Structure formats: structure tokens, C-alpha cells
Amino acid sequence: MAETQAPAxxxxxxxxxxxxxxxxxxxxxxxxxxxxxIPEQKTPLWWYITIAITGSIAAFGVFCILYLLFTGVGVxxxxxxxxxxxxxxxxxxxxxxxxxxxxxxxxxxxCRQKWRTSINRASEAMTLFAVICAAIYPGIHVGRVWxxxxxxxxxxxxxxxxxxxxxxxxxxxxxxxxxxxxVLFWFLGLVPDLATMRDxxxxxxxxxxxxxxxxxxxxxxxxxxxxxxxxLILAGLSTPLVLSVHSTVSFDFATSLIPGWHTTIFxxxxxxxxxFGGFAMVLTLMLPARSIYxxxxxxxxxxxxxxxxxxxxxxxxxxxxxxMELFVAFYGANPFERFAFINRYFGPYWWAAWSMxxxxxxxxxxxxxxxxxxxxxxxxxxxxxxxxxxxxERFVIIAVSLTRDFLPSSxxxxxPTWVDVMTFAGTFGIFTTFFLIxxxxxxMIAMSExxxxxxxxxxxxHPPAIGGTESIKEAHV
Amino acid sequence: xxxAAARKKTLGxxxxxxxxxxxxxAAEQVRDKGYRFWDVHSPFPIxxxxxxxxxxxxxxxxxxxxxGLTGFLTAASLEFIPSSFLYPLIVHGKPVNFFTVxxxxxxxxxxxxxxxxxxxxxxxxxxxxxxRLHHPIFxxxxxxxxxxxAFFLIIEASDPRFSDTVTLEFLEEIGGKDVTLLYEHx
Numbered sequence: 001m002a003e004t005q006a007p008a009x010x011x012x013x014x015x016x017x018x019x020x021x022x023x024x025x026x027x028x029x030x031x032x033x034x035x036x037x038i039p040e041q042k043t044p045l046w047w048y049i050t051i052a053i054t055g056s057i058a059a060f061g062v063f064c065i066l067y068l069l070f071t072g073v074g075v076x077x078x079x080x081x082x083x084x085x086x087x088x089x090x091x092x093x094x095x096x097x098x099x100x101x102x103x104x105x106x107x108x109x110x111c112r113q114k115w116r117t118s119i120n121r122a123s124e125a126m127t128l129f130a131v132i133c134a135a136i137y138p139g140i141h142v143g144r145v146w147x148x149x150x151x152x153x154x155x156x157x158x159x160x161x162x163x164x165x166x167x168x169x170x171x172x173x174x175x176x177x178x179x180x181x182x183v184l185f186w187f188l189g190l191v192p193d194l195a196t197m198r199d200x201x202x203x204x205x206x207x208x209x210x211x212x213x214x215x216x217x218x219x220x221x222x223x224x225x226x227x228x229x230x231x232l233i234l235a236g237l238s239t240p241l242v243l244s245v246h247s248t249v250s251f252d253f254a255t256s257l258i259p260g261w262h263t264t265i266f267x268x269x270x271x272x273x274x275x276f277g278g279f280a281m282v283l284t285l286m287l288p289a290r291s292i293y294x295x296x297x298x299x300x301x302x303x304x305x306x307x308x309x310x311x312x313x314x315x316x317x318x319x320x321x322x323x324m325e326l327f328v329a330f331y332g333a334n335p336f337e338r339f340a341f342i343n344r345y346f347g348p349y350w351w352a353a354w355s356m357x358x359x360x361x362x363x364x365x366x367x368x369x370x371x372x373x374x375x376x377x378x379x380x381x382x383x384x385x386x387x388x389x390x391x392x393e394r395f396v397i398i399a400v401s402l403t404r405d406f407l408p409s410s411x412x413x414x415x416p417t418w419v420d421v422m423t424f425a426g427t428f429g430i431f432t433t434f435f436l437i438x439x440x441x442x443x444m445i446a447m448s449e450x451x452x453x454x455x456x457x458x459x460x461x462h463p464p465a466i467g468g469t470e471s472i473k474e475a476h477v
Numbered sequence: 478x479x480x481a482a483a484r485k486k487t488l489g490x491x492x493x494x495x496x497x498x499x500x501x502x503a504a505e506q507v508r509d510k511g512y513r514f515w516d517v518h519s520p521f522p523i524x525x526x527x528x529x530x531x532x533x534x535x536x537x538x539x540x541x542x543x544x545g546l547t548g549f550l551t552a553a554s555l556e557f558i559p560s561s562f563l564y565p566l567i568v569h570g571k572p573v574n575f576f577t578v579x580x581x582x583x584x585x586x587x588x589x590x591x592x593x594x595x596x597x598x599x600x601x602x603x604x605x606x607x608x609r610l611h612h613p614i615f616x617x618x619x620x621x622x623x624x625x626x627a628f629f630l631i632i633e634a635s636d637p638r639f640s641d642t643v644t645l646e647f648l649e650e651i652g653g654k655d656v657t658l659l660y661e662h663x
Contacts, residue, residue, distance in 0.1 A: 251583075
């Protein structure tokens with residue numbers, strides 16, 4: 001690397017080459033064997049143990065939901081004034097986590113961030129499972145769950161239609177559209193890889209299932225032509241969609257009059273927070289998967305490094321939003337607003353607000369230092385802090401704002417019950433169980449997309465003269 | 478295989494290429510020869526292959542636009558017909574006339590995206606004639622590697638310029654390996 005002697009006319013990319021997306025000159029068949037080999041291998045023991053634990057937690061969560069449905073929302077700690085508590089907190093928490101998947105698959109695709117190829121499949125899957133967990137809560141928190149269909153605009157004998165100008169109805173449309181579009185986008189990306197699984201399958205069941213799901217994909221350029229166009233347009237559609245979903249969620253609060261909710265900063269603040277929390281969850285899931293399945297050459301430290309930078313960026317945006325909220329409360333001269341923020345940081349729930357601030361704003365600042373972005377323990381530690389911090393953020397905004405609004409006579413505290421806690425734990429069980437099933441049966445990294453970022457995928461690629469071709473064309477392992 | 482299959486109908490000729498770069502150059506030559514019913518198969522979309530094959534941009538975008546427009550109109554009628562005519566719901570004393578239209582935007586946006594996404598998803602499969610779970614090409618054993626690391630070029634027998642001998646020689650000439658005639662199986 002004789003960078004100093006290079007004349008100034010040498011292009012920037014030659015003086016400072018980009019780090020390779022896939023390390024160690026891995027060949028295409030090596031990538032296929034690595035990733036397709038994961039669902040093909042014998043089910044490991046740890047998988048059975050983990051899914052037994054997460055499945056049990058999920059089952060208990062389902063029991064809690066059934067207990068709620070058969071008894072009533074009184075089994076939760078919700079009360080008046082805190083009518084929205086852990087239910088909506090958890091809803092916003094889970095829907096926020098989903099946003100990272102769509103950001104990686106759509107926005108980074110439009111920005112031509114090629115490093116996304118190693119993580120987009122798993123993140124999109126995470127999105128789907130997080131949105132499933134989120135969608136449970138609005139359904140069950142209404143009390144009379146059998147009336148949920150009233151949210152759908154269908155003609156009914158009462159001739160009552162939903163209020164289309166209500167943010168709660170926007171939310172129904174936004175979340176259901178988001179889930180549907182995410183499923184379509186995820187499955188479209190999965191089809192070429194399912195074809196790989198089909199062509200490699202040895203068992204009859206594998207051949208049948210993967211063959212059915214691959215829909216007869218043949219990888220012809222006349223197919224890729226439409227496929228790429230559809231993928232591009234779906235990415236273009238998902239980009240405003242993902243920004244709209246959390247904006248709409250924030251409208252649920254911002255259009256109300258509660259001090260602490262009624263702020264115009266909410267949509268961008270919520271979206272940044274969603275991406276922030278989502279990236280932390282992607283890393284939380286993918287770092288163990290990377291170690292277990294030895295994905296180090298495909299999911300490299302460079303990938304983790306850029307993801308940490310995004311966490312740092314979005315975490316700082318969130319920190320800016322927290323401080324700006326405080327400033328506007330002070331500068332806006334609205335005594336109720338001012339009180340809401342004094343109460344938030346110094347009231348009975350001060351510990352929640354300070355946990356939020358520490359976990360989301362202070363601790364991610366570690367990522368300014370390169371060594372912390374490239375250390376498994378610090379990265380995992382920060383991600384766990386962010387996961388917790390983002391939950392606290394929603395709790396602080398939603399429940400704490402409700403405990404003390406305008407009239408001191410209507411103030412009240414909120415305490416969760418065991419059903420609250422176990423339902424939330426149950427959604428974690430559902431989330432991880434789905435994710436375990438996903439990594440067991442589907443290729444968790446988009447093989448066809450990772451292959452496009454290899455140097456030899458370029459139609460104008462010339463193999464290096466000395467030695468390079470041998471390592472690239474290594475035989476089937 | 479060939480002796481028994483020789484009596485059967487020829488489907489086309491297939492050649493394997495060693496890399497994306499050689500496939501790209503081969504595609505340019507096949508295009509320049511004027512073949513029409515042919516395709517290249519690769520494990521991933523090759524950048525610029527549409528030009529190399531002489532294909533235009535996929536028209537899917539126009540179809541998706543129609544889908545999106547349908548979604549927008551569906552949302553508009555779904556919202557305005559009940560809210561303005563069937564059941565004008567007065568909330569907070571706000572009017573139900575056209576000036577409240579911004580409050581209807583989010584659902585219009587969501588349904589536009591939803592319908593466009595469905596059109597994109599089903600459009601790509603309809604345009605690709607999928608699902609088609611079996612295709613004669615799957616009988617050619619080496620073709621299994623197309624989803625792994627192999628690159629193929631196929632010229633179909635239905636092409637007006639196709640000839641068992643000339644096309645086969647042409648593909649060998651432009652660097653194709655294992656050039657094979659594909660026959661119909663019963």
C-alpha cells in the first residue's frame with residue numbers, strides 16, 4: 001500500500017479501496033454451502049433447548065392473553081387516568097423494532113448501501129415477527145375483543161362507519177399495510193434463495209416444500225429483469241411506508257391534548273427512535289447467530305461497525321429530540337407542558353426517565369470510539385441498553401404523561417400486574433420462537449444478493465493476474 | 478441419452494459459461510446475431526445484462542402505477558362515501574366538507590402503497606409466467622447449479638434462426654462449455 005507515493009491523479013478508490021463485503025475471497029459456491037447448509041444440517045441440540053424455553057414463555061403469554069380475554073382488562077394494571085399503559089407501550093416498542101428491517105431492506109437499498117445484503121433477510125424476518133407481536137396489543141387492549149371488527153370499514157346493520165379522520169383508524173391501516181407489504185417484500189426476496197434450497201434438497205419433503213415455495217424460479221435474465229424492477233419499486237414504496245407507520249403511531253399521541261403527548265416533534269422523533277431500537281434488536285439477534293453459524297466472512301466487523309454508527313446517529317437524534325422537548329417545554333411557556341416535563345424527570349417515575357436517557361443517549365456515545373464498535377461485548381452491551389432504553393422511552397411518554405395531566409384531582413399512579421409482565425414476556429417468547437423457526441428452515445442471509453457484491457459478479461470483472469483466480473474458483477466444499 | 482432422445486423434439490441448446498463476465502460478452506454476441514427466443518440464467522441478476530441482451534426496461538412500473546391509482550381511488554371512495562354521504566360523523570364539531578381532506582390523506586397513502594405492493598408482487602410473477610413448478614430445463618442435471626454458481630445461456634428451438642448444428646457451433650465459438658442440445662422428455 002504505497003499510498004504516499006501515489007500521484008494525485010490516481011482515483012480515490014484506488015488510493016483508499018473499499019473494504020471487501022465478503023472476506024477471504026470466498027467463492028459463490030462457498031457462500032451457498034455456508035448459508036444453505038444451515039437449514040440442511042441436522043437440528044442442533046441448542047436449538048431444541050432454546051425453542052423449548054422460548055416456546056414455553058410464548059405459551060404462557062398466550063395463556064395470559066386468554067386470561068385477559070375471559071376475565072377483562074381489569075387483570076392489567078391499567079386504570080383511570082392511565083388508560084394506556086404497558087399495552088400501548090409494548091405495541092409501540094414492538095412496532096418500532098420492526099422498522100430497522102424495512103430500513104435495511106428498502107432505504108439502504110435505494111441508497112445503494114451494498115453491505116445491507118448480509119443482514120437484510122434476517123432483519124426483514126425480524127420485522128415481520130416484531131409486527132406480529134405489536135399487532136397483538138391493539139387487538140386485545142380494547143376489552144371487548146369480539147368488537148374489534150368495528151375498526152374495519154365494513155357495512156354493518158347499525159350503519160355505523162369508522163371515523164376516517166381519527167389517528168387510531170389511520171394506525172389500523174398503517175400497521176396492517178406495513179405488515180402486508182413487509183411480507184410481500186420478504187417473500188419476493190426469498191424466492192431465488194428458495195430455488196437454491198430446492199435445487200440442493202435431498203429429502204422428499206425438502207424437495208416438495210422448497211420446490212413449492214420457489215414457484216419454479218429459473219434465474220433467467222428475462223425473469224430477473226422484472227424481479228429487479230419489482231424489488232426496486234417495492235423498496236421505493238416501503239421507504240415512505242416505513243416513515244409513515246411510526247409517524248402515524250406518533251399521531252395517536254401528538255393529536256391528543258395531553259401535555260407530554262401534544263408535540264409536533266413526535267413523527268421524526270418516533271421514526272428515529274424506531275430505527276435506533278430496531279438496529280439494536282437486529283444486532284442482538286444476529287451477533288449470536290453469527291457466532292453460532294460462523295458467518296464471520298459474510299457478516300463482517302465492517303457490517304457491525306456501520307450498524308453501530310447508525311445506532312450512534314439515530315441515538316443522537318433521539319437525544320436531540322429529548323433535549324428539544326425539554327427546551328420547548330421551557331420556552332413554550334405553557335405551564336402544563338412545563339410541569340409534564342418536570343414531572344417526567346423529577347416526578348415519581350424519575351428513574352424511568354433517567355434510565356431512558358442513560359440507555360438511549362449516554363451509553364451509545366461509546367460508539368464514537370472504534371474499539372468499542374469492534375468489540376463483541378461492548379456492542380452487545382450497548383444494544384441491550386438500547387433495547388431496554390427504548391422500552392423505557394415509550395413507557396415514559398405514554399404512561400408517565402398520563403399519570404399527571406391537567407387536574408391534580410385526577411392524578412394517579414400506575415403499577416403493572418403479573419399479567420402485564422407475563423404478557424410482555426410472552427411476546428418476547430413469540431418473537432424469539434418465530435425467529436428460531438425462521439433460521440432453522442429458511443436461508444437467513446440472502447445468498448443471491450450477497451453474490452452480487454462479490455467482485456466477480458461484475459460483468460466487467462477481470463480476475464487478477466497472479467493467483468487470484470484459484471482462490472475464487474475453489475471447488476465445492 | 479442422446480441416441481434415444483434424438484427422435485424427440487429439440488427444445489433448444491444450452492451452453493455453460495465460466496463467469497458473469499463471459500456470460501455478458503456471450504449475450505452481446507447472441508444479441509448481435511439476431512436471436513430472439515433465448516435467455517441467460519445466473520445465480521443473481523447481472524448488472525447491465527438487459528442492455529447486453531437488448532431488452533428494454535421492464536414495463537412493470539406502469540402496471541404498478543395503475544395498481545397504485547386503483548388503491549388511491551379505492552381509499553378516496555372508501556373514505557368519502559361513508560364520511561360525507563352515508564354516515565357523516567361530526568367529531569369535535571369539525572365540518573365534513575372538502576376542507577377536512579388532509580385528515581383523509583394517511584389512509585389514501587396507505588392504500589395506494591398497499592395496492593401498488595400487491596400489483597408489484599403479483600405482477601412480477603405474472604410477467605415471469607410463474608408459478609410454473611416444472612419446466613423441461615430442470616431435466617438437464619447441470620442446470621441445478623444455476624442457483625449456486627453456474628451461468629448458462631439457452632437458445633430455444635422456437636427461435637426462427639435456430640438450427641441444431643449452426644447454433645450449437647456458434648455457442649461453442651463464443652466460449653460456451655458443455656454445449657448440449659435439450660430434448661423434450663415424455
